[in-house]
Amino acid sequence: MAHHRVQQWATFARQWWVYDATWQCPFRSAPAIIKHLQGKHKPIYHPTNDCGDHVVVINSKHIAMEGDLWRTFKYSHHTGGKDSEDPDLETFSENVPDEILKNLSGQIQQVMTVPKGIHEYTEEEKAEFPALFDWPQDHIMMRSGPSKPKQ
Amino acid sequence: MAQSGYRILSCFYKTNSRLLNSGFTDHVFVTQVRGRKRWHRSLYKAFYWRRIEQGPEPERPRSAWINWNYDAEIFALGQRLKEDFTETTLKRALTHSSYIQKEKVLRKDLEMGDEVHLEDNCELVKKGEEFTNDYVKAYLRHSFPALPEEGICSISEYLQSDEMLAEIGRNIGIKDLILCAEFPPSTATLSQSLKAMIGGLVQDQGSHTAEHFVQDFIITMMVGKDVMEMWEIVNPMGVLQSVIQKQQHGDIESRLLYETGANTVLATYMVGVYSDKKLLGKGYGETLSIAEEMAARDALRKFFGITLNQEPLPFNEDGHRLEIDHRKINASIKDYLTPSQLQ
Numbered sequence: 473m474a475h476h477r478v479q480q481w482a483t484f485a486r487q488w489w490v491y492d493a494t495w496q497c498p499f500r501s502a503p504a505i506i507k508h509l510q511g512k513h514k515p516i517y518h519p520t521n522d523c524g525d526h527v528v529v530i531n532s533k534h535i536a537m538e539g540d541l542w543r544t545f546k547y548s549h550h551t552g553g554k555d556s557e558d559p560d561l562e563t564f565s566e567n568v569p570d571e572i573l574k575n576l577s578g579q580i581q582q583v584m585t586v587p588k589g590i591h592e593y594t595e596e597e598k599a600e601f602p603a604l605f606d607w608p609q610d611h612i613m614m615r616s617g618p619s620k621p622k623q
Numbered sequence: 624m625a626q627s628g629y630r631i632l633s634c635f636y637k638t639n640s641r642l643l644n645s646g647f648t649d650h651v652f653v654t655q656v657r658g659r660k661r662w663h664r665s666l667y668k669a670f671y672w673r674r675i676e677q678g679p680e681p682e683r684p685r686s687a688w689i690n691w692n693y694d695a696e697i698f699a700l701g702q703r704l705k706e707d708f709t710e711t712t713l714k715r716a717l718t719h720s721s722y723i724q725k726e727k728v729l730r731k732d733l734e735m736g737d738e739v740h741l742e743d744n745c746e747l748v749k750k751g752e753e754f755t756n757d758y759v760k761a762y763l764r765h766s767f768p769a770l771p772e773e774g775i776c777s778i779s780e781y782l783q784s785d786e787m788l789a790e791i792g793r794n795i796g797i798k799d800l801i802l803c804a805e806f807p808p809s810t811a812t813l814s815q816s817l818k819a820m821i822g823g824l825v826q827d828q829g830s831h832t833a834e835h836f837v838q839d840f841i842i843t844m845m846v847g848k849d850v851m852e853m854w855e856i857v858n859p860m861g862v863l864q865s866v867i868q869k870q871q872h873g874d875i876e877s878r879l880l881y882e883t884g885a886n887t888v889l890a891t892y893m894v895g896v897y898s899d900k901k902l903l904g905k906g907y908g909e910t911l912s913i914a915e916e917m918a919a920r921d922a923l924r925k926f927f928g929i930t931l932n933q934e935p936l937p938f939n940e941d942g943h944r945l946e947i948d949h950r951k952i953n954a955s956i957k958d959y960l961t962p963s964q965l966q
Contacts, residue, residue, distance in 0.1 A: 474851075474917065475849065475917065475920065478906065478907050478908045478914075481907065481908065485884070485891035486887075486889050488884055526884075571886045572886075575883065575885055576883075577881065577882060577884070
């Protein structure tokens with residue numbers, strides 16, 4: 473009997489996943505995360521079956537959004553009340569507490585490949601890269617590196 | 624009653640005009656009754672409550688009804704089971720000493736003399752019990768060659784427990800055929816009757832037929848059940864250690880394979896048991912110690928040949944074709960243990 477008891481325990485265990493949101497489109501990440509929250513990746517899934525997992529999304533302030541969406545995007549959470557309004561996009565920059573990180577057991581694969589920025593290459597790698605032409609002496613190069621946050 | 628009968632008749636004739644015109648009704652006197660009388664309701668209500676107050680009908684043996692034919696039922700039992708019992712043997716197998724005692728007392732009270740020409744099933748019970756025990760164990764030893772003798776005994780005890788045999792007896796319909804003092808017959812009586820039937824079969828048809836009977840009705844109760852449920856291994860890690868030493872492998876090492884939700888009440892761990900860098904078994908549980916114990920049990924399953932995915936036991940043609948060595952005895956778990964573990 474004991475075997476079937478622990479088998480049941482393991483089957484219905486709530487797993488803890490981590491998702492790294494660095495350079496990830498939130499709209500394309502959502503389906504991947506929802507699947508785990510609803511438990512649709514499990515063979516025992518059923519709409520009435522409480523088999524969803526936990527997902528911890530880290531680095532959410534480094535998400536990648538198309539165009540000017542960072543500034544213009546609004547969630548449609550309007551309640552219809554007089555003073556209600558759609559909230560702006562808001563990300564949490566605080567670190568994830570340790571007691572939550574201890575629960576983690578797996579990682580959800582990122583939906584987009586993280587591109588490598590020009591500033592991540594070393595000077596040697598840049599020098600070795602084949603160039604089609606040489607820049608004129610008086611050419612001023614554009615700044616390469618992470619932009620400073622707006623005040 | 625007569626009134627309601629007429630009502631049914633009249634309704635019938637109303638709907639079936641062909642019968643009405645056929646001249647069939649000429650001899651029947653029909654009084655038409657319309658609706659229900661006012662006194663019906665109170666009368667039926669009184670009947671209803673009288674029935675409720677009286678309580679449920681006491682359970683009566685089938686033989687309490689007038690159309691009971693004991694001989695025919697005994698013959699039918701043999702035919703249902705497709706076994707050629709002698710009528711006297713089967714009757715004897717189902718007659719308990721308590722019934723004979725009861726009859727004697729009854730006859731004495733009626734001044735009919737205390738002679739009852741019946742034989743009780745004591746001998747057959749003993750015979751059947753010995754035969755069943757012997758065959759069940761031999762069959763299990765043949766089917767689980769690596770399982771220790773303790774396991775064989777546990778399964779055999781489970782299969783031959785009074786509850787199990789009584790359930791089998793009830794299902795083949797001997798409850799109403801048993802002659803005993805009490806009604807309904809107790810679990811012990813039912814179990815004894817089944818044993819006596821097996822003893823009778825050995826006497827009438829020989830051990831070969833009786834073996835098939837035991838296999839078909841008793842050993843089949845193992846289908847879909849886990850051996851580990853019938854046999855509780857005490858200290859599985861210690862037993863595993865001894866088994867590993869006996870097979871001259873390296874020391875046992877437990878390793879954590881997977882964990883999730885360590886800080887929550889739903890924490891789950893999966894532990895693997897290794898020896899010589901080979902995974903012997905894995906188990907899961909809500910704590911590390913439980914998971915480790917289950918991993919040891921899982922490894923023992925493999926050593927003792929009682930995994931959950933092994934092929935089913937041989938029954939029917941395969942089972943009847945078995946050539947079982949009755950003298951063979953499996954190794955005992957004590958053979959594996961070191962002297963310090965035995966104390």
